[in-house]
Amino acid sequence: MVIRKRTMIWLGASVLLPSLSHALTVGQLQVRSALGEPFYAELVVSELGSADPKNLEASLASDSDFNQLGIQRDAYSAGLQVTHRLDARGRMIVSVRSNKPLTDPFLDVVVKIQDGS
Numbered sequence: 001m002v003i004r005k006r007t008m009i010w011l012g013a014s015v016l017l018p019s020l021s022h023a024l025t026v027g028q029l030q031v032r033s034a035l036g037e038p039f040y041a042e043l044v045v046s047e048l049g050s051a052d053p054k055n056l057e058a059s060l061a062s063d064s065d066f067n068q069l070g071i072q073r074d075a076y077s078a079g080l081q082v083t084h085r086l087d088a089r090g091r092m093i094v095s096v097r098s099n100k101p102l103t104d105p106f107l108d109v110v111v112k113i114q115d116g117s
Contacts, residue, residue, distance in 0.1 A: 024048060029096070029109060039080065039102045043111070045092035051115060058084040058094045061110035071108050076100070082111060 025047040033040040066073040084094045
């Protein structure tokens with residue numbers, strides 16, 4: 001059974017770098033794990049515009065970011081790890097994973113993407 005999810009994607013770039021915020025295209029979070037398994041999902045950031053993909057950073061949003069969005073951060077989401085890589089087509093692939101099985105069918109995930117330069 002694939003996890004039904006409520007997903008919130010927050011682009012830190014829209015707050016920190018307004019000129020960059022319109023250059024990124026973020027795809028839908030694709031959950032690749034099932035209920036009862038450690039959470040694993042990916043999203044694709046394409047059409048990077050003038051942003052240098054080597055300078056982009058992806059991370060789990062901070063407590064402050066969650067609060068700003070009015071989202072309650074639970075203990076499970078606090079333990080998520082976010083990594084990113086560039087694929088052969090130059091797109092940024094963001095992976096979100098956990099080490100613990102997910103037993104709740106709903107999870108709010110907030111990923112922050114910003115220019116690290």
